[in-house]
Structure formats: C-alpha cells, structure tokens
Amino acid sequence: MPKQEQFVKEITDMNVDFARWYTDVILKTELVDYGPVKGTMIIRPYAYAIWENIQAELNARFKKTGHKNAYFPMFIPYSYLVKEAEHVEGFAPEVALVTHVGNEELPEKLVVRPTSETIICDSYAKWVKSWRDLPILINQWANVVRWEKTTRPFLRTSEFLWQEGHTVHETPEEAQEETLKMLEVYREFAENVLAIPVLVGRKSEKEKFAGAQATYSMEAMMLDGKSLQAGTSHYFGDNFSKAFDIKFASKEGDLKYVYQTSWGTSTRMIGALIMAHGDNRGLALPPKVAPVQAIIIPIAAHKGGVNEKAEEIKNALEEAGVRVEVDYRDQSTGWKFNEWEMKGVPLRIEVGPRDLENSVVTVARRDDFTKDQIKIDELATAIPALLDVIQKNMLEKARAFRDSHIVITKDMDELTAAVNNGNFAKAMWCGSRECEDKVKEMTSASTRVMPFDQTPVGTKCVCCGKNLLKEDGTTDGKVIYFAKAY
C-alpha cells in the first residue's frame, strides 16, 4: 500500500463512520486526552491554544459591548440552587455535590457550579439598590461541572470551560435587547472567526434553559448533518430577581425587580470547528483560531542555507503578525506534510534548495490543496492576505454545505427522509408540545430554532397536518428547524 493511502487509513473514513473519525482525529492531533475520571478530558496545548484564540476574540467583543470580566466562586450553597424552581429541576440531576471535608460532614452541602446564575444573583441582590446601579454587565470565564451520563470530548464532558455573561437591567425591553445583542455577537463571531455559518433563533418551550422565559441559540450544522447548539442567550425576565430578591429603587421612587439575561459559549465550539471543517486528512482550522497559521517545512536542510532561510522567513512573518513555526524535526518531509495537514494548519510553506535558487517558496493551502510559488520578499504581505482568503473560503464552503442540506418539508414522510439523510428539515409547526414530542419519538430529530424570518414555508403543521392558514391570509404556527443534534 502506498504510504499516503496508509496514512489516510489511520483515520477512520468520515463518510463511513463519522463518530469514530471524530474520536480518531481529536486523539491523533493531540487536541485532547481522556482524564482518569469518567467523562473528564485533558485539553492539551494544541486545543488550549485554540481556546485562547477564541477567548481573545470573544473578550474583545464583550468589552466592546460594555461588559467587564469577573470571577465568582465555584462552590454554591445548596440552598441557592433550589431558590428558582425550574432551575433546580433542570440541573439537580446532574450537579456534583461536596458533602465532606476530610472526614467531617459539612453543615450545608455545596454544589459545584453547573452554571452560576444562583451565586451571581446572590451578589447582585446585594449590589443593586438604585436605578443608578443598573445595568450590571458582567462576564465570567470559568469551568463548570455537569455530571452527564454520556460524554464525548468537547461535545459533552463532566467538566468544561466556558464563558457566562450575566446582566441585570431596569426594564424588560432593555434585557430583551441585551439578549438579542449577545446572540448577534455570537453569530458574528461564529461566522467570521470560526467560519461556521449558524442558524439563529428562538428555542421552543421544551428546549429552553431551565429558569428562562426565552432562550435563543445558534445552531451549527456538522458534516454529518447533525446540529450542534454552539451558543445560547437567555432572557430571564424577573424569574431570578423574584427568587433572589433583586430589587432597586426606580426613578419614580418605588421598588422594582430587575430584568436579567445570561448567555454562554463553551469549549464545545472546538468540537464544532472539528466537525464543521474537517476531512479525511484530519482537521482544517480557520486561520483566525489556528494556533499555527503557517508551518515552514525546510526541505533537504542538510544542503545548507535552507534552515537559515527558513528562520529568516519565520522572523519576517512573525513581524507581519502571522503565527508561524518552523518544523526542524528530523523526519521525512512527507511525514511532516501529512502531520501538519492532519493538524489543520491553514498554510504550509516549503523552503527547499530548488525554491531558493529562484528566491521563492512553495505555499500549499489546507482548504483547497492548491500549491503556489510566492516570492520570498513578498511573503510578509502575501501570507496574511492568503490567510484572509482561506478564512473567507472556509466560511463560504461551510455555508454552501449547510444551504444544500436544508430541506423544506411538508409532512412527516418528508421530514423523516430529510433528517435521516443528514439534512436539517425546515417546516411549519403548529406549536404544540405533542407534535414536537412525536417528531422526536418517530425521527429522533428535535426542534432546533425558530428563525427570526418567519416567512411561511407551508400552510399545515408538518406533524399533525392542522391547517395553519388564517382567513386574512397570514399563517398561524411557527417556521422551525428540526434536526438530529449533538
């Protein structure tokens, strides 16, 4: 077997078994390793570097929209968790509890935060006295623990890293505006940084966050046609402020409850990157989050002058703001080519004796596998420009894939066929929980989001067939996406 084929075979063919492909890729590329405790993962340097890039991009956006970072404790008194009825019902089954210190039992058991609404609301109740104290716009980067029954690295682990924004406002309108503003921040980030086109919209009652009045999310389509909820933004109304007694003296002098939001994204987005852009050679990372944007491979380095030139190019590119490394390891070039492709590095720069004779290097793209010669003295402008081209191309490629995998469906047969063939089904829905449950039961697809554009795509409920057309020509019911989900 040729070496190239042998290499490809080391990763499961993604078209044959996507789940195994995913596991193969994340382990072989050293993104992640399993922790000793069930459901835990070790985020290795390569994945952590991606996370740091994500953090930097998001932090810039959060700060631009007026938010400040803070940090709250990871231990929450159990009594806090139970204050908001829906919230505790949603999270109680999966919270880890601390009951002992050494051999002594604690007077009150502690919750290891699954999310921080309760402990943050406790502080907010102390900090908010007057309308002058509002709004409070705080974000926190933290780890959270949810003892899930089934786990997969990045997608669902017992502990994961995330950011959670928690804001309080004077009025419902202001809080609703905040909820949608942060959803838009997420959408823009997903598309322009992760190169993942997302569907945004409102969640059904069934799918919304425990304790929220409305949940919005961005849904990303993976290459197997399943949906990954990649970020959520919640409008709480006064649910939590009533439970935690967060009141302020209004301009008019009366006491009012605040209106709140929370919004979050997690290391799950790394899973989204992998499953939205990968291929049979492994990862393909968008330049904006790639830990290494360009890898320089010296060829026939023993021939002299090659390593020196490679180092020179590296310095010039670093100067130009490119995250670049030189692979000086004593391995064959073919091995290095394949390894860096597997690791998803957007650009490979080959520096060899033949190139140097002509003062050029050979530049190979990870996104479309094209190769070009570029003059060495033009690299400092050409490489950043090329990275931009790749970033945009990856988004367009993902968008084309997504758009070609959304099917408008009119009835259950069409819906079933669509989701079983790796598509999202866009459909009309009467809005009943019965239909939502029935679709789930029959197809294993769940409702994902109701898009803001509610232009009808039919006149009857996809499930029960109820006529949704009203006499005045408008349509009752909701346009919604159904999909199998992670």
Place this chain on the structure above:
RNA sequence: CGGGGUGUAGCGCAGUUGGUAGCGCGCAUGGUUCGGGACCAUGAGGCCGGAAGUUCAAGUCUUCUCACUCCGACCA
C-alpha cells in the same frame, strides 16, 4: 440508564486444546538520507484494566467490577 463492542509495551495488534509474552510502528543512541509517511545498526520499554475464584499452573476458564467506545433516552 438500556443495547452492542473493546481492554496485552506510547500506538496498532497477535497470542493455538491453560504451561509463565511476541510482532509492526513509534521511542533512545550513532550513521546515511530528505520536493508527499526513508534506511542500517544497537538498545530501552509489560503485575496482560482491576478483584476474587477454579487449577500443580491463568493473558487464556468462571464470577464480579472499572474504564473507554458505538447506538438510543437526558443534556451545552
């Protein structure tokens, strides 16, 4: 939590009717190589997932556990 699969060197695997552990890759050292997974030489590396049992003897048989993995149900 239900149903399948897998645990033997870092990784991938072999190990016969029970007899005390092997191969490939990788790793280390030295040398030759280098434009798509090079080669030679030498070398290191294992309580066979864990516990109990059967036996003169267990990687192999029995029971129990644990972990990972895939498919469902539940969730970011």
